Amino acid sequence: MGREFLEQPTITKVGIVIVVLGFIFNIGMTVLSGRKTVVSVVLLTGLVGLAVFFLFSFYNPDNLVLDKYFWWWVVHLWVEGVWELILGAILAFVLIKVTGVDREVIEKWLYLIIAMALITGVIGTGHHYFYIGTPEYWMWLGSIFGALEPIPFFMMTLFAFNMVSRRRREHPNQAAVLWALGTAVMAFLGAGVWGFMHTLAPVNYYTHGSQITAAHGHMAFYGAYVMIVLTIISYAMPILRGQGNAASAGAQRVEKWAFWLMTVSMVVITLALTGAGVLQIWLQRMAEEPMSFMATQDSITFFYWLREAAGLGFLIGLVLYVYSFFVGKATTPARSAA
């Protein structure tokens, strides 16, 4: 209770565990009794990891340092650990489908990416252990492994663009291709670049818990996880709705507009929060005569207004995205590919 992201009442947490266990059982039985592919095994591994690390949300030590220490075992080991396996598996699946590149090639990339994600990400947990009462060796471990954490994301960008440029077919669902490429770029920027910005201990000494964190959080969650979910929805929905392999050209045009509106808005949100963060750190923590927290907040409202305006742009993009599902649905089904 009361810890960021894990505020759910205990009964909800128990419910989540039951739902996730049932889900993993269902998926696991299917994977284990069918053809085993790298994609499905990596996906299943990620999902099992998701379930296992969520269990630490039940552990609530009285000591505040220990509390935060294990809180990150859920939060960090999710988004900078096992969720990257889920992300990689979904990206690989969609790239196999839309590019027609040999599964073997894509699987090798996936292995390398998840290996780098785990090698850097697990000990990279240490970049959350600066100045919170944990042993000092975390400064070195967190800085070094944290600095390496952009590598798997950079590999994802190389992976996606390489596969698309080596494509063996023009898939009719170009919106899904756009989402897949967008995921790779924005995940690298949000998780990789904006994460790197404050992962070194001497930098984090100043940026810890500032708006820089909020900037990074927004672009990383959007780029890595929002966009990968929208990628698979973009790929799967036309098939699930009996529209053939792709939505109509008109619907895809609207969807691509939604992509750009949401993505550009998120870039502006991130830049605005970064501006707010830099000023906040300067005024509150570095100036000759540091200002109080609230006085600082009052001095950076320009950036907060900019963020709010961009947020409105994001909402418009999202509404457009929803609207894209209703464009051209009146035409006959099975208008599939060419």
Place this chain on the structure above:
Amino acid sequence: MMKYTSQAVAKPYFIAAIGLFIAQVVFGLIMGLQYVMGDFLFPEIPFNVARMVHTNLLIIWLLFGFMGASYFMVPEESERELWSPKLAIVLFWIFLAASVLTILGYLLVPYASLA
């Protein structure tokens, strides 16, 4: 065309994901406004509640998205129908009900008295 009919269970998961995504963004905008207009929607939706709703909705809808993705991908990868489409649908409704009730709990019940 779907290669396996049980892939269809992914659809409600995706729809729920998008619905909760919209709610997440709306609460983000409310909070963004509270940054510059401190008493906006106070005391109805205090900042700490909006923040909790914004971040929890994010996690929940991404989980819906991951689950939908898995239900869509795994039959095709495994070259067989899903082990139990019925279980997938039952869990969908349980998860959705629990999610909505929890969010309503945040909004309607003082957090300190919420279990």
